[in-house]
Amino acid sequence: MALRFITAEEAAEFVHHNDNVGFSGFTPAGNPKVVPAAIAKRAIAAHEKGNPFKIGMFTGASTGARLDGVLAQADAVKFRTPYQSNKDLRNLINNGSTSYFDLHLSTLAQDLRYGFYGKVDVAIIEVADVTEDGKILPTTGVGILPTICRLADRIIVELNDKHPKEIMGMHDLCEPLDPPARRELPVYTPSDRIGKPYVQVDPAKIVGVVRTSEPNDESDFAPLDPVTQAIGDNVAAFLVSEMKAGRIPKDFLPLQSGVGNVANAVLGALGDNPDIPAFNMYTEVIQDAVIALMKKGRIKFASGCSLSVSRSVIQDIYANLDFFKDKILLRPQEYSNNPEIVRRLGVITINTALEADIFGNINSTHVSGTRMMNGIGGSGDFTRNSYVSIFTTPSVMKDGKISSFVPMVAHHDHSEHSVKVIISEWGVADLRGKNPRERAHEIIDKCVHPDYRPLLRQYLELGVKGQTPQNLDCCFAFHQELAKSGDMRNVRWEDYMK
Amino acid sequence: MALRFITAEEAAEFVHHNDNVGFSGFTPAGNPKVVPAAIAKRAIAAHEKGNPFKIGMFTGASTGARLDGVLAQADAVKFRTPYQSNKDLRNLINNGSTSYFDLHLSTLAQDLRYGFYGKVDVAIIEVADVTEDGKILPTTGVGILPTICRLADRIIVELNDKHPKEIMGMHDLCEPLDPPARRELPVYTPSDRIGKPYVQVDPAKIVGVVRTSEPNDESDFAPLDPVTQAIGDNVAAFLVSEMKAGRIPKDFLPLQSGVGNVANAVLGALGDNPDIPAFNMYTEVIQDAVIALMKKGRIKFASGCSLSVSRSVIQDIYANLDFFKDKILLRPQEYSNNPEIVRRLGVITINTALEADIFGNINSTHVSGTRMMNGIGGSGDFTRNSYVSIFTTPSVMKDGKISSFVPMVAHHDHSEHSVKVIISEWGVADLRGKNPRERAHEIIDKCVHPDYRPLLRQYLELGVKGQTPQNLDCCFAFHQELAKSGDMRNVRWEDYMK
Numbered sequence: 001m002a003l004r005f006i007t008a009e010e011a012a013e014f015v016h017h018n019d020n021v022g023f024s025g026f027t028p029a030g031n032p033k034v035v036p037a038a039i040a041k042r043a044i045a046a047h048e049k050g051n052p053f054k055i056g057m058f059t060g061a062s063t064g065a066r067l068d069g070v071l072a073q074a075d076a077v078k079f080r081t082p083y084q085s086n087k088d089l090r091n092l093i094n095n096g097s098t099s100y101f102d103l104h105l106s107t108l109a110q111d112l113r114y115g116f117y118g119k120v121d122v123a124i125i126e127v128a129d130v131t132e133d134g135k136i137l138p139t140t141g142v143g144i145l146p147t148i149c150r151l152a153d154r155i156i157v158e159l160n161d162k163h164p165k166e167i168m169g170m171h172d173l174c175e176p177l178d179p180p181a182r183r184e185l186p187v188y189t190p191s192d193r194i195g196k197p198y199v200q201v202d203p204a205k206i207v208g209v210v211r212t213s214e215p216n217d218e219s220d221f222a223p224l225d226p227v228t229q230a231i232g233d234n235v236a237a238f239l240v241s242e243m244k245a246g247r248i249p250k251d252f253l254p255l256q257s258g259v260g261n262v263a264n265a266v267l268g269a270l271g272d273n274p275d276i277p278a279f280n281m282y283t284e285v286i287q288d289a290v291i292a293l294m295k296k297g298r299i300k301f302a303s304g305c306s307l308s309v310s311r312s313v314i315q316d317i318y319a320n321l322d323f324f325k326d327k328i329l330l331r332p333q334e335y336s337n338n339p340e341i342v343r344r345l346g347v348i349t350i351n352t353a354l355e356a357d358i359f360g361n362i363n364s365t366h367v368s369g370t371r372m373m374n375g376i377g378g379s380g381d382f383t384r385n386s387y388v389s390i391f392t393t394p395s396v397m398k399d400g401k402i403s404s405f406v407p408m409v410a411h412h413d414h415s416e417h418s419v420k421v422i423i424s425e426w427g428v429a430d431l432r433g434k435n436p437r438e439r440a441h442e443i444i445d446k447c448v449h450p451d452y453r454p455l456l457r458q459y460l461e462l463g464v465k466g467q468t469p470q471n472l473d474c475c476f477a478f479h480q481e482l483a484k485s486g487d488m489r490n491v492r493w494e495d496y497m498k
Numbered sequence: 499m500a501l502r503f504i505t506a507e508e509a510a511e512f513v514h515h516n517d518n519v520g521f522s523g524f525t526p527a528g529n530p531k532v533v534p535a536a537i538a539k540r541a542i543a544a545h546e547k548g549n550p551f552k553i554g555m556f557t558g559a560s561t562g563a564r565l566d567g568v569l570a571q572a573d574a575v576k577f578r579t580p581y582q583s584n585k586d587l588r589n590l591i592n593n594g595s596t597s598y599f600d601l602h603l604s605t606l607a608q609d610l611r612y613g614f615y616g617k618v619d620v621a622i623i624e625v626a627d628v629t630e631d632g633k634i635l636p637t638t639g640v641g642i643l644p645t646i647c648r649l650a651d652r653i654i655v656e657l658n659d660k661h662p663k664e665i666m667g668m669h670d671l672c673e674p675l676d677p678p679a680r681r682e683l684p685v686y687t688p689s690d691r692i693g694k695p696y697v698q699v700d701p702a703k704i705v706g707v708v709r710t711s712e713p714n715d716e717s718d719f720a721p722l723d724p725v726t727q728a729i730g731d732n733v734a735a736f737l738v739s740e741m742k743a744g745r746i747p748k749d750f751l752p753l754q755s756g757v758g759n760v761a762n763a764v765l766g767a768l769g770d771n772p773d774i775p776a777f778n779m780y781t782e783v784i785q786d787a788v789i790a791l792m793k794k795g796r797i798k799f800a801s802g803c804s805l806s807v808s809r810s811v812i813q814d815i816y817a818n819l820d821f822f823k824d825k826i827l828l829r830p831q832e833y834s835n836n837p838e839i840v841r842r843l844g845v846i847t848i849n850t851a852l853e854a855d856i857f858g859n860i861n862s863t864h865v866s867g868t869r870m871m872n873g874i875g876g877s878g879d880f881t882r883n884s885y886v887s888i889f890t891t892p893s894v895m896k897d898g899k900i901s902s903f904v905p906m907v908a909h910h911d912h913s914e915h916s917v918k919v920i921i922s923e924w925g926v927a928d929l930r931g932k933n934p935r936e937r938a939h940e941i942i943d944k945c946v947h948p949d950y951r952p953l954l955r956q957y958l959e960l961g962v963k964g965q966t967p968q969n970l971d972c973c974f975a976f977h978q979e980l981a982k983s984g985d986m987r988n989v990r991w992e993d994y995m996k
Contacts, residue, residue, distance in 0.1 A: 079931075094964045099933045104882075104915050114885070115745045116918075117931045179751055179844020179885055184682035247613045253677055339883060340838035346677020361910065369973075370964030376915055384602075384882060385837060387612070387677060410970060412859065412910030417602050417874055420614075433577075433615045435597045466592045466868030472908060472974040475867075479970050480996065498978065 003132055006208035011156045012038035014207050015122055017046065017053045018078070022112075022148030023067060024125035026060035026306035026333060027259065027285055028217035030141025032124045032158040033066040035210060043076035054078035058112065058120065060143020060305065060333055061105055061284075061377060062086065064217040072098070081117070082108045083375035094371050102365060102375030105284070106337035109147040113178055123152035126212075128163035134203035138171055139163040140216065140307040140314065142332050146175045149201040157209040166321055172303075172331045173199050187341045190254050190280040190303040191329065215311050219287075224268070227394045228261050230425035232269030235350060235390060238421065238428045240275045242388070248348070254282035256342070256382045258351040259308070262392050264289040266350055271298040282347050284336055284378040286328065288313050294327055303329045305336035337381035346387035351379040353393040355409050356422055358440040358448075358456055359468055360431045362391050362414035368479050369410025376413050384418045388432075395424040395449035401487040403452040405443060407459050408475035422447055436468040455491055462493060473498040499630055504706035509654045510536035512705050513620055515544065516576070518554040520610075520646025522623035524804035524831060525757065525783055526562035526715035528639025530622045530656040533708055534565045541574035552576035556610065556618065558641020558803065558831055559603055559782075559875060560584065562715040570596070579615070580606045581873035592869050600863060600873030603782070604835035607645040611676055621650035624710075626661035632701035636669055637661040638714060638805040638812065640830050644673045647699040655707040664819055670801075670829045671697045685839045688752050688778040688801040689827065713809050717785075722766070725892045726759050728923035730767030733848060733888060736919065736926045738773045740886070746846070752780035754840070754880045756849040757806070760890050762787040764848055769796040780845050782834055782876040784826065786811050792825055801827045803834035835879035844885035849877040851891040853907050854920055856938040856946075856954055857966055858929045860889050860912035866977050867908025874911050882916045886930075893922040893947035899985040901950040903941060905957050906973035920945055934966040953989055960991060971996040 012035060015021060025031025039055070046053035054076050061083040062068070068086035071077050077092060082103035084090065092098040103111070111117060125145055129137035138145050139160055149155055174195030176182050186194050224232075242248040255270070257263045267289035270276050281290060281302040288309050293299040307314070307330060317324045335341065342349075354373060355363040363369075364376050383389040391414070393404040404424070416436070422429045427446035431439045437460065444456045464471045474496030478488045510533060513519060523529025537553070544551035552574050559581040560566070566584035569575050575590060580601035582588065590596040601609070609615060623643055627635035636643050637658055647653055672693030674680050684692050722730075740746040753768070755761045765787035768774050779788060779800040786807050791797040805812070805828060815822045833839065840847075852871060853861040861867075862874050881887040889912070891902040902922070914934070920927045925944035929937045935958065942954045962969045972994035976986045 079933075081931075096935070099936065100965065101931060101933050102915065111930075115743070116886075179842065180687065180747065180749065182842045182844065183686065184684065184838075184842070186682065188681065189678065245613070249678065251678065339841060340682075343837060344677065344680045344682070346680065366964075366966055366968075368964075369968045369970055370962055370966055372965035376913075380882075380913075380915060384878075388614075410968070411966065413913055413915070415874075415878075415911055415913070417600065417878060417911070432609075433579075433599060435577075435599050437594070438597065464868055466864075466866075467598065467870035468864055468868055468909065470864075470867045470908070472867055472977050476970040476973075 003130065003206065003209045006210060008034040008038040008210050011035045011208050011210050012042050014154050014156060015039050015055060019121040020056040020058065020118055021122045021124060022058040022120045022144060022152060023063065024138060024141065024143055024145040025063055026141035026143040027062055027308040028064035028219065029306045029308040030126055030139045030143065031059065031063040031067045032126045033064065033214040034212050035124050035156055035158060036067045037070045040070040040074035040076055043074040047075065058108065058144060058148065060141060062374065083377045085374045090372065100372065104376065104380045105333045105378045106339065106381040109144045109332065109334040110178065112147055112151060120148050120151040122154045122156060123148040124156045125149065126158045126160050128160065128167055129165045130157050130159055130209060132203060134201045134206065136199040136201055137165065137168055138199070142171065142305050142330050144332065146173055146199045146332050149199055150175065152205065154207045155201060155205045157206055158212045159209050160212045160214055162213055162215050164318055169197050169325055170328055170330055171197050172329050173197065176334065185335060185338055185340050187335070190282040190345065191301045193329065218310055219308060222261050224265050227425045228265040231262055231392050231394065231423060232265035234423045234428050235266045235392065236269040236273045236276065238423065239270070239348065240273060243275070252277050252279045253346045253348050253387055254280045256283040256347050256349045258379065259285045259287065260352060262352050263287065263350065266392065267293060271296065282345050291317065301327050303331060303336065305331060305333045337378045339381060339385040342382055343385040347382060348388055349382040349386035350390045350392060351383060353391040353404065356391060356393060356405050357407060357409045358405060358443050359436045360416040360419045360422065360439045360443065361409050361412050362419055363409035363411045364413040366411035380414065383414055388420050389418060390421045390423060391419060392423045395426055395447060400449065400451055402482060403449060403478060403488050405448045405452065405456065406478040407456070408470060410476060410479055451489055458493055499701050501628065501630055501704065501707045504708060506532040506536040506708050509533045509706050509708050510540050512652050512654060513537050513553060515551045517619040518556065518616055520556040520618045520621045520642060520650060521561065521565060522636060522639065522641055522643040523561055524558035524639035524641040525560055525806040526717065527804045527806040528624055528637045528641065529557065529561040529565045530624045531562070531564040531712040532710050533622050533654055533656060535568045538568040538572035538574055541572040545573065556606065556642060556646065558639060560872065581875045583872045588870065598870065602874060602878045603831045603876040604837065604879040607642045607830065607832040608676065610645055610649060618646050618649040620652045620654060621646040622654045623647065624656045624658050626658065626665055627663045628655050628657055628707060630701060632699040632704065634697040634699055635663065635666055636697065640669065640803050640828050642830065644671055644697045644830050647697055648673065650703065652705045653699060653703045655704060656710050657707050658710045658712055660711055660713050662816055667695050667823055668826055668828055669695050670827050671695065674832065683833060683836055683838050685833070688780040688843065689799045691827065716808055717806060720759050722763050725923045726763040729760055729890050729892065729921060730763035732921045732926050733764045733890065734767040734771045734774065736921065737768070737846065738771060750775050750777045751844045751846050751885055752778045754781040754845050754847045756877065757783045757785065758850060760850050761785065761848065764890065765791060769794065780843050789815065799825050801829060801834065803829060803831045835876045837879060837883040840880055841883040845880060846886055847880040847884035848888045848890060849881060851889040851902065853902055853904060854889060854891060855904055855907045856941050857934045858914040858917045858920065858937045858941065859907050859910050860917055861907035861909045862911040864909035878912065881912055886918050887916060888919045888921060889917060890921045893924055893945060898947065898949055900980060901947060901976060901986050903946045903950065903954065904976045905954070906968060908974060908977055949987055956991055
């Protein structure tokens with residue numbers, strides 16, 4: 001069957017009000033970039049005529065401005081899952097215009113197959129190649145691509161010539177069977193391949209192919225500063241001490257590292273540390289720092305769901321495909337984040353906390369317990385199943401007015417049962433084998449900014465009995481004081497005790 | 499090497515102050531029953547002389563009065579993990595005399611192998627048989643038996659003649675390799691066997707065998723009442739509706755069910771429902787209700803970690819081993835609760851909430867956020883990896899003075915990301931695909947006791963903006979009011995707003 005090449009505007013005609021639409025990609029990498037703008041135009045035109053036009057959106061994770069951004073600006077998003085990071089979309093979510101439910105990223109594809117969130121009407125995917133018989137070669141972000149292509153009635157393809165066809169072989173693409181027929185996911189080392197280098201779709205479902213030439217959005221990372229550098233150094237020192245104590249094997253274990261500046265600092269510090277051998281990544285997002293360490297021989301292999309690097313780095317990779325092709329593997333998030341594989345491989349997981357409490361619970365999602373930041377993303381998939389789980393955070397924000405460590409997190413995303421180590425620029429709190437009071441002292445002594453240590457020690461002495469001395473009268477005093485006076489350091493416990 | 503038969507008192511001499519001791523068993527089933535009392539006597543004697551005597555305790559889960567009870571009464575417990583339910587031990591934990599950290603039960607064995615909690619000095623195990631060459635046949639609760647036997651320096655055996663040697667074949671016993679050498683755990687249906695029917699230990703480590711004739715403690719369940727019966731019926735109706743909608747396969751999926759009265763009621767209702775086919779269990783604790791349904795042909799097979807049944811039921815099983823032997827399999831908790839297997843099999847998980855909040859978070863552990871009840875147990879292992887996760891709770895306790903549904907749970911054990919369905923005697927709240935505000939209305943409308951519905955609806959209208967309208971000034975008003983006036987119904991929001 002010959003492919004039908006169409007314009008973005010023609011493609012958008014296949015998307016209707018109230019459709020549930022699945023998109024390829026994960027972070028700004030690999031999501032479609034021109035059809036969403038055409039859908040947004042349709043929505044705006046409909047709204048101007050007084051007609052409704054909103055779609056439900058399933059994605060891998062966050063996407064770029066040319067997907068979440070344009071559709072949010074057009075107020076064309078009925079619901080959105082499982083993760084986002086776009087400013088305009090976030091505003092819609094927090095003002096209630098868009099319904100958002102954030103999910104563990106490994107579960108979305110299976111939940112869609114199980115039928116928990118309704119039908120997938122349309123899949124819109126970015127590819128490096130597509131054949132007449134329905135072989136799809138994704139670009140740099142896979143996300144939920146195999147599942148939405150199989151479930152959707154109609155597939156719209158963006159064929160992006162910024163990605164050479166020669167990347168064929170850098171993907172490992174498959175879908176597990178559903179229970180009760182599911183078998184093991186036979187990944188035993190990060191480089192094991194268990195699927196095909198392409199996705200086979202029903203060619204009759206491809207309603208059109210739109211040619212594009214659109215690079216991924218740039219990720220903008222702040223340069224390293226002394227705080228992120230110190231966090232990175234503390235993570236490296238902790239892992240070296242675990243190796244020396246015999247608790248991490250001498251050959252090391254695969255690493256998962258979250259996204260952002262702290263993650264880049266951590267990878268840099270691990271790469272620079274002569275006591276840590278060259279290692280593998282079994283992660284979600286492969287960032288610039290991974291590629292730099294690959295070139296130095298410090299990272300041997302990286303498996304992920306997304307190659308989310310800056311434009312100069314992706315050009316470097318494509319110019320040196322011979323070097324990189326056997327060192328990078330991109331998989332659907334159902335595999336990159338899979339609990340079975342993460343636990344089997346013994347992945348060391350490093351994720352960023354938005355806020356931590358002194359008992360070892362983590363808030364990854366909600367500012368002040370109410371306002372959604374991004375979502376839990378893959379941090380739950382990795383943390384719960386890790387060999388050892390680490391959360392990192394600077395001890396304070398906003399010139400010290402906000403402590404990242406509070407008596408009780410205002411939203412709970414990771415519980416004390418799954419959080420083994422917390423690291424700030426001040427040090428390493430090792431929570432393993434400690435009860436809640438011991439954890440609190442460990443965190444206060446090792447991680448909390450000195451300005452907040454006396455306050456948090458006083459909190460433990462307010463007279464509450466029991467396993468966890470949580471005072472429900474004033475466990476949110478830090479948050480309430482911030483709202484009132486703008487500085488958590490102003491807390492006086494007696495003002496909050498009932 | 500000939501086995502050395504000794505007395506409990508002689509056995510206790512092999513246990514020293516500050517030793518870390520691992521015990522077999524899971525619930526009152528399968529834990530040693532006479533050596534702990536002898537250790538407690540040693541501790542009391544030491545204390546009377548002014549000498550310290552406390553041990554660290556690793557178990558499968560809770561144990562009976564003859565293990566946790568006697569050692570707690572002797573104040574002989576330095577630390578305890580991963581789960582407990584004994585009144586005396588709970589008091590020590592909540593008054594700070596005993597250090598307790600509760601863990602996801604599937605992780606303890608691997609954490610011990612990884613060396614996270616120090617050395618295992620002694621293993622004390624109950625067996626149905628032991629041979630001179632070190633073949634160990636556990637009784638009715640496996641727990642962490644294979645791991646502690648391999649890690650410990652010394653093994654003390656209680657050979658309990660209440661369990662016939664003919665149960666050989668009802669266990670599936672093994673340990674996974676540790677990363678990076680771990681392979682798949684090849685369980686594809688609940689009845690798959692992947693290990694041996696016995697545990698091979700180094701016979702040189704067996705310092706003595708104590709003969710006993712001690713039945714397990716009786717579990718005391720209250721009889722069914724209208725509330726638990728209604729919860730059971732609601733669970734059955736929900737699962738039938740999921741089958742009818744095509745979201746659960748027609749052959750059904752394996753079930754995990756927590757421990758207690760509600761779990762018994764749920765199993766009874768499922769067994770009675772003609773629309774639910776005969777099914778399998780892949781669970782933690784096999785209770786009386788499972789055995790009753792097996793005899794009726796309604797449960798085909800049950801895999802678990804513990805056969806925790808009443809004395810009359812265990813006698814029935816042993817008198818009819820031909821019938822039961824190919825229908826029950828007992829495994830270490832590292833397998834019964836393993837995320838890899840639970841997710842692969844697509845287990846439908848049903849656990850009990852201590853407290854739920856209107857946004858779908860669950861408290862399984864802490865009364866009023868401070869006082870430890872039991873621990874998280876296996877609920878996290880199963881819930882997070884389930885096909886669909888269900889939590890059940892009566893809507894109110896203490897004649898309606900306590901609502902099980904509150905604005906914010908006072909301790910978070912399961913987050914909104916993992917909790918899919920909540921069921922009370924009033925109905926079923928289906929949280930899938932709903933944002934936090936929608937979840938709140940669903941829970942209030944379907945599950946909350948009518949006395950509390952207006953109060954909780956008012957809470958949502960206190961004016962808080964954002965994804966989750968959590969008001970940090972009064973999210974614990976229910977708990978504070980209970981402490982103040984003894985009745986959560988007395989909450990007036992204006993009294994709690996700052």
